[in-house]
Amino acid sequence: MKRKIFGVLLSAAMLGAMLTGCGNSENAETRGTASTEADGSAAAGEKSGGYRVAYIARAQSDSFAAWLANEMQAAAEQYDDISLDVFDGQADDEKENAAIENAITNGYDAIIVQPNNGEAQRPYVEKIVEAGIVAITTNARIDGIEGASSVDADPYKQAAVNAKLALEQIPENANVVVLNGPSGNFHADKRREAWQAEFFDKRSDVTIVGEQIANWNKDEAVQYMEDWVTSNDRIDAIISMNDNMAAGALEVVTGKEEFKDILAYGVDGTAEACLLIQDGTMTATCLQSAIDLAKLNLETVHKLLTGEETQIDTDIEEVLITKDNSENYVQMYKNSGLLDN
Amino acid sequence: MKTKSKNQLMEKYSIFIVLLFMIILCTFLNRNFLSTGNISNIMKQLAVPTILAYGEMLLIISGMLDLSSGSVLALSGVLSVSCYKASGSLMLALLAAIAIALICNLINALMVTNFKAPPFIATLAMQMVARGIALFYTQGQNILQLDNYVIFGQGTLGPVPISIIFMAAITVIIWYLLRHTRFGRSLYAIGGNEEAAVASGINVAKNKYVVFILNGILVGICGVLFMSRVNAGLPNGAIGYEMEGLTAAIVGGTSFSGGVGTTMGTLAGAFIIGCLNNIMNLIGVDSYIQQIVKGAIIALAVIWDIRSKSKKSTRVILAEDKGKACTSYTTKKEKES
Numbered sequence: 001m002k003r004k005i006f007g008v009l010l011s012a013a014m015l016g017a018m019l020t021g022c023g024n025s026e027n028a029e030t031r032g033t034a035s036t037e038a039d040g041s042a043a044a045g046e047k048s049g050g051y052r053v054a055y056i057a058r059a060q061s062d063s064f065a066a067w068l069a070n071e072m073q074a075a076a077e078q079y080d081d082i083s084l085d086v087f088d089g090q091a092d093d094e095k096e097n098a099a100i101e102n103a104i105t106n107g108y109d110a111i112i113v114q115p116n117n118g119e120a121q122r123p124y125v126e127k128i129v130e131a132g133i134v135a136i137t138t139n140a141r142i143d144g145i146e147g148a149s150s151v152d153a154d155p156y157k158q159a160a161v162n163a164k165l166a167l168e169q170i171p172e173n174a175n176v177v178v179l180n181g182p183s184g185n186f187h188a189d190k191r192r193e194a195w196q197a198e199f200f201d202k203r204s205d206v207t208i209v210g211e212q213i214a215n216w217n218k219d220e221a222v223q224y225m226e227d228w229v230t231s232n233d234r235i236d237a238i239i240s241m242n243d244n245m246a247a248g249a250l251e252v253v254t255g256k257e258e259f260k261d262i263l264a265y266g267v268d269g270t271a272e273a274c275l276l277i278q279d280g281t282m283t284a285t286c287l288q289s290a291i292d293l294a295k296l297n298l299e300t301v302h303k304l305l306t307g308e309e310t311q312i313d314t315d316i317e318e319v320l321i322t323k324d325n326s327e328n329y330v331q332m333y334k335n336s337g338l339l340d341n
Numbered sequence: 342m343k344t345k346s347k348n349q350l351m352e353k354y355s356i357f358i359v360l361l362f363m364i365i366l367c368t369f370l371n372r373n374f375l376s377t378g379n380i381s382n383i384m385k386q387l388a389v390p391t392i393l394a395y396g397e398m399l400l401i402i403s404g405m406l407d408l409s410s411g412s413v414l415a416l417s418g419v420l421s422v423s424c425y426k427a428s429g430s431l432m433l434a435l436l437a438a439i440a441i442a443l444i445c446n447l448i449n450a451l452m453v454t455n456f457k458a459p460p461f462i463a464t465l466a467m468q469m470v471a472r473g474i475a476l477f478y479t480q481g482q483n484i485l486q487l488d489n490y491v492i493f494g495q496g497t498l499g500p501v502p503i504s505i506i507f508m509a510a511i512t513v514i515i516w517y518l519l520r521h522t523r524f525g526r527s528l529y530a531i532g533g534n535e536e537a538a539v540a541s542g543i544n545v546a547k548n549k550y551v552v553f554i555l556n557g558i559l560v561g562i563c564g565v566l567f568m569s570r571v572n573a574g575l576p577n578g579a580i581g582y583e584m585e586g587l588t589a590a591i592v593g594g595t596s597f598s599g600g601v602g603t604t605m606g607t608l609a610g611a612f613i614i615g616c617l618n619n620i621m622n623l624i625g626v627d628s629y630i631q632q633i634v635k636g637a638i639i640a641l642a643v644i645w646d647i648r649s650k651s652k653k654s655t656r657v658i659l660a661e662d663k664g665k666a667c668t669s670y671t672t673k674k675e676k677e678s
Contacts, residue, residue: 061576066482067481067482218573218575222571229378230373230376230379230623251572275486338485
């Protein structure tokens with residue numbers, strides 16, 4: 001039995017060694033500064049006095065949500081009178097709602113909610129307001145809650161800036177493929193709506209030769225694109241509702257002579273998309289900067305807590321990234337450690 | 342007697358007949374289906390699910406299963422990517438992925454054999470732990486700029502994609518292990534009737550460890566193939582891939598009751614699912630309909646499995662070395678259910 005226990009300990013030690021040994025050079029790249037709690041039991045903020053703010057993240061497993069959570073923590077560091085605790089909704093309405101209830105019970109001064117599903121969290125955000133606690137919904141906002149504030153990026157505008165550029169760039173009688181986010185997701189639906197109104201309704205000559213839900217995932221997009229490339233002799237553009245899926249589709253056609261002029265549009269402005277745009281592989285994306293979103297959230301919560309304002313609805317600006325300005329954003333990611341220098 | 346053997350033949354090769362029928366149908370539905378490019382696509386897309394399915398098949402045959410393979414794949418993949426970025430060595434990256442997946446599976450084996458935890462629960466726990474470590478390690482962020490690492494999933498050796506070579510080599514190895522070794526026969530015996538296997542002198546615990554070790558090696562290789570295919574270290578990648586592996590194995594005739602399953606059947610099962618996904622994309626079937634069709638196919642496969650179990654009896658033969666003494670167990674499947 002002792003040998004078996006020793007075996008377990010050895011395995012654990014090996015795993016630990018792999019984690020620390022292999023990852024040394026990655027630490028700066030992948031590790032953010034946020035300390036997060038998955039079970040809704042975050043420790044109280046370290047700053048004494050001041051305001052206690054709870055941030056309920058949609059899902060720490062979602063790369064954008066994780067980035068936003070890290071940036072929220074970093075932005076909170078800039079305020080001497082704010083301590084921020086991050087809770088993980090684990091992409092589950094029930095867990096996210098429970099985290100909101102716990103935060104109300106724990107008497108936080110403000111609660112910022114990044115909804116998993118706006119309508120499912122609506123009654124719980126209303127409870128925050130009823131408890132007299134400052135409530136903010138962010139990425140995406142929940143509309144129409146009296147007394148609650150919101151900070152967001154407008155998903156319609158984010159896609160629309162791409163669609164307007166595509167109006168000029170996509171050739172006549174083009175064949176395009178469309179990659180959608182999860183059905184029912186506010187940002188996925190609004191971005192697709194923008195492409196319809198701002199591009200497809202105005203360009204009846206364009207044919208959609210393939211359209212699927214790839215759930216924001218790069219690996220699913222790779223598979224769809226492989227099949228579309230087989231069934232279509234010509235694809236002129238990839239229209240994707242986020243950068244991850246656009247990058248996945250591009251992975252399939254990169255290096256293929258017949259697709260060297262393919263256009264590709266995404267949203268989010270991820271580090272990978274900025275690199276692809278800089279290389280000339282991808283055409284454009286709209287930056288949904290977690291850094292800006294986090295800063296604006298903290299600025300808003302500070303104004304509300306100090307009584308400077310009582311209700312705020314605000315959006316970050318939608319910045320179109322093309323080859324012309326991609327270098328600035330690649331540098332931004334290099335500075336933040338998300339890309340190698 | 343003649344009818345009986347005809348039935349047995351049908352039963353034995355029915356999955357291949359289904360696959361053949363599907364290929365013919367798909368060829369009629371889309372002219373590109375049988376093109377070299379598309380066949381290569383299907384095989385590249387199937388490499389990871391098929392290799393995972395072999396691991397699941399070995400476990401199911403011996404009366405277990407692995408719900409952690411998708412998460413362990415992600416963990417081993419992101420750590421392998423990190424290793425590559427730190428060391429620049431492809432071999433070290435591959436070994437790191439295998440080592441990590443192996444450790445996770447050794448812990449699974451320890452839970453199942455020594456602590457008698459049901460495989461469902463033990464591997465479910467590992468699923469959560471492995472995914473958690475992958476997310477914690479990367480802080481939920483994708484690892485980018487993989488350079489030559491993509492060679493595993495995107496490179497070719499001559500005209501043949503490397504991922505397909507991995508799949509083919511593993512298919513041969515698993516087929517040989519299962520069909521031509523004492524270890525393979527022991528797995529059928531353990532899954533068919535564990536107590537009888539113990540009574541006949543089979544070291545059940547040791548064999549279970551070996552199955553998990555093999556599964557670990559397969560999952561580790563999948564971690565590398567997956568991450569290099571998408572050219573990123575995705576900590577939230579491969580969610581639900583264990584179900585793809587399980588589905589391929591079950592559709593291919595592996596019985597959840599244990600003791601039944603073949604390598605070629607699993608390969609055929611994976612190809613049926615792969616062809617189904619591929620043709621639905623080629624002809625532009627709506628996402629929602631795709632889910633319904635896939636669900637229906639899985640349901641049909643399970644019904645097929647249950648019906649065939651109730652009709653036939655399974656004969657598990659435990660052969661001693663060099664075919665000297667043979668002990669046979671005939672298990673009426675009605676009795677099992």
